[in-house]
Amino acid sequence: MSKITLLEAVTQALGYELAHDENVVLLGEDIGLNGGVFRATDGLQARFGANRVMDTPLAESMIAGLAIGMAAQGLKPVAEFQFMGFSYPALDNILNHAARLRNRTRGRLHCPAVFRAPYGGGIHAPEHHSESTEAIYAHIPGLQVVIPSSPARAYGLLLAAIRSSDPVLFLEPKRIYRLVKQEVPDNGEALPLEKAFVLREGSDITLISWGASLHETQQAADALAQEGISVEVIDIASIKPLDTETIIRSLNKTGRCVIVHEAAKSGGIGAEIAAQIAEKALLSLLAPIQRVTGYDATMPYFKLEYSYIPSVARIVHAAKLSLEFA
Amino acid sequence: MSVATFSIDYHQYLKPDGTLAQALPTELSPEDLLALYRLMHLLRTFDNRAINLQRVGKLGTYPGTLGQEAIGVAIGYAMKKEDVLVPYYRDSGAQFQRGMPFHRILQYWGGDERGSDCDNAEDFPTCVPIASQSVIATGVATAIQYRKQERAVLTTIGEGGTSEGDFYEALNVAGAWNLPIVFVVNNNQWAISVSREQQTSTQTIAQKAIAGGFSGEQVDGNDVIAVYERIRVALEKARSGGGPTLIEAITYRLCDHTTADDANRYRPKAELEAAWLKEPLLRLRAYLNAHQAWDDIKEEQLLQECRQSVDKEVDTYLNVKPAPVTDIVDYMYARWPHNLKDQRDTLLQFGETHHE
Numbered sequence A: 001m002s003k004i005t006l007l008e009a010v011t012q013a014l015g016y017e018l019a020h021d022e023n024v025v026l027l028g029e030d031i032g033l034n035g036g037v038f039r040a041t042d043g044l045q046a047r048f049g050a051n052r053v054m055d056t057p058l059a060e061s062m063i064a065g066l067a068i069g070m071a072a073q074g075l076k077p078v079a080e081f082q083f084m085g086f087s088y089p090a091l092d093n094i095l096n097h098a099a100r101l102r103n104r105t106r107g108r109l110h111c112p113a114v115f116r117a118p119y120g121g122g123i124h125a126p127e128h129h130s131e132s133t134e135a136i137y138a139h140i141p142g143l144q145v146v147i148p149s150s151p152a153r154a155y156g157l158l159l160a161a162i163r164s165s166d167p168v169l170f171l172e173p174k175r176i177y178r179l180v181k182q183e184v185p186d187n188g189e190a191l192p193l194e195k196a197f198v199l200r201e202g203s204d205i206t207l208i209s210w211g212a213s214l215h216e217t218q219q220a221a222d223a224l225a226q227e228g229i230s231v232e233v234i235d236i237a238s239i240k241p242l243d244t245e246t247i248i249r250s251l252n253k254t255g256r257c258v259i260v261h262e263a264a265k266s267g268g269i270g271a272e273i274a275a276q277i278a279e280k281a282l283l284s285l286l287a288p289i290q291r292v293t294g295y296d297a298t299m300p301y302f303k304l305e306y307s308y309i310p311s312v313a314r315i316v317h318a319a320k321l322s323l324e325f326a
Numbered sequence B: 001m002s003v004a005t006f007s008i009d010y011h012q013y014l015k016p017d018g019t020l021a022q023a024l025p026t027e028l029s030p031e032d033l034l035a036l037y038r039l040m041h042l043l044r045t046f047d048n049r050a051i052n053l054q055r056v057g058k059l060g061t062y063p064g065t066l067g068q069e070a071i072g073v074a075i076g077y078a079m080k081k082e083d084v085l086v087p088y089y090r091d092s093g094a095q096f097q098r099g100m101p102f103h104r105i106l107q108y109w110g111g112d113e114r115g116s117d118c119d120n121a122e123d124f125p126t127c128v129p130i131a132s133q134s135v136i137a138t139g140v141a142t143a144i145q146y147r148k149q150e151r152a153v154l155t156t157i158g159e160g161g162t163s164e165g166d167f168y169e170a171l172n173v174a175g176a177w178n179l180p181i182v183f184v185v186n187n188n189q190w191a192i193s194v195s196r197e198q199q200t201s202t203q204t205i206a207q208k209a210i211a212g213g214f215s216g217e218q219v220d221g222n223d224v225i226a227v228y229e230r231i232r233v234a235l236e237k238a239r240s241g242g243g244p245t246l247i248e249a250i251t252y253r254l255c256d257h258t259t260a261d262d263a264n265r266y267r268p269k270a271e272l273e274a275a276w277l278k279e280p281l282l283r284l285r286a287y288l289n290a291h292q293a294w295d296d297i298k299e300e301q302l303l304q305e306c307r308q309s310v311d312k313e314v315d316t317y318l319n320v321k322p323a324p325v326t327d328i329v330d331y332m333y334a335r336w337p338h339n340l341k342d343q344r345d346t347l348l349q350f351g352e353t354h355h356e
């Protein structure tokens, strides 16, 4: 079996579901013949036809509305926003309709739609192409927010998202779209939604992250391990709902943690994780919780983007502050 | 019973072969024609350099203007300084005439916020989220109307962008409030890989204005004279209380969507070849040649002059000092909030080390 990238794993999952469920349809800007601007849907229109892989007019509110309407009819639309930064015209439909349809109709209608979007910085893209605003969406009751950080998890989680009977925002960390390759069997096996993944077990400190930031987080874990520190690394993966159980179990063991995310600090998901820890594991804590995050500033244009994205040095520094806390 | 009818005019002065479709507008002198020709060449030279800079890693993603030079150049030439430009992202041709020299345009696409600086202090910066600029432009126009000033707003968008809700909302309020605004649509036939025909079934983009309650028209977007003249008239109308106009400039994107795109994946070759015959510089040169205003020597001189001025701008761009990392936070608010002081300290401590 050949190894594939996170991006190719997305394509593979979409292809699998298109082949196995005729209710699955894809829609978005430039996803057909062009295969999407990152090629996430490369070849799918040729394989499944233009009525299942649809190039839409340029309008995101419309894309979301189309997906919601189709989903209410029992289709399983997977809509693509070209970049997360262009998803906001759709926010009205996602917040006011997709996330509420089941509740408003007491289950008579529901919305099994997936909204995919590449997100995050680090690829020298223009303005508005690099932000991480997952917290805005995670704050919406009724919406699930999922972020994969490896090819295998991209495949398994996207399958799960498509099969979910409620709407999912599936954010793809484009900085690691092509970073690593992994063998990912095309066996149609979904991974559980609502679960965090322990990527590395340890007993001294827990590093918690998701998306592209796990790349630096793992490097920081390596650096700390070299100094004899036993590091646990958790990939949150399900931003909403949070797998608090996995987090608390780890904290009960290590008593120390650093939360790492690329998004701005205030009101970020790190704050929610910290609050959960404070609520459920306060007495296990041996040191204050550390957060290493983007600043409360607009993601800078690309000349300065790597001064914004949390670095290995910052994560290691924060871990040491935690470890040195008496 | 028909309750509404409308018609859409099409305007052209220069045919693709450089002969006249109608007598030239009296506002344009022979010197103006030479100036427009020069500006289009300058823009094309710049564009070419920008794309080369991107290829060698010295610029980020850049959206070219090849084949569409007449639109930006005409906008820049027709607007008065006191008007306000609310551009989209393919407007280098207008921007460099409005106090945003090439080196700053490069800075913007080179990933540096300082590139949004503009000597025309009220012009908006380049807008990337499509159609958001359209509604903002109506706000600028409302402020101008509120103050009873004789100024106009000009805002641009691609034909694909006219599918966005914001675009229709802007047209509607512009019509409802009779705002001093001109909408210019660069109809270059492609919205990345989606063709004009796939994008919309409307016969013309211009007629979208009719739903907003004002007039829309088409111009040959490769005829810089037509684009200039129709924009001039529309701006004049806007400044004098006559309300909005939509101008659909019909052209062709001879380049990729941006340097990140590969149009060969979706664009028919024959279509591209046919479009090259209609491009804007060719026909104006043919006209100038036929009227003894131009020759090969002048052409060569002009090209050299364009190369030199672009070289100078590129030099300036490449020698710009990096911005301090604190720029990331220092322009967010009038004053960086005291409660966020620790974040600025962290930035100072760690920000200088890039860790790419």
Ligand SMILES: Cc1ncc(C[n+]2csc(CCOP(=O)(O)OP(=O)(O)O)c2C)c(N)n1
Binding pocket: A029, A058, A060, A082, A086, B090, B128, B129, B130, B131, B157, B158, B159, B160, B161, B162, B186, B188, B190, B191, B192, B253, B257
């Ligand atoms: C709201 C929004 N959605 C999507 C994009 C991504 N995008 C950038 S350019 C483009 C196509 C635009 O085509 P058109 O409006 O015809 O203008 P052109 O680029 O051809 O000048 C798309 C989809 C964006 N910038 N903003």
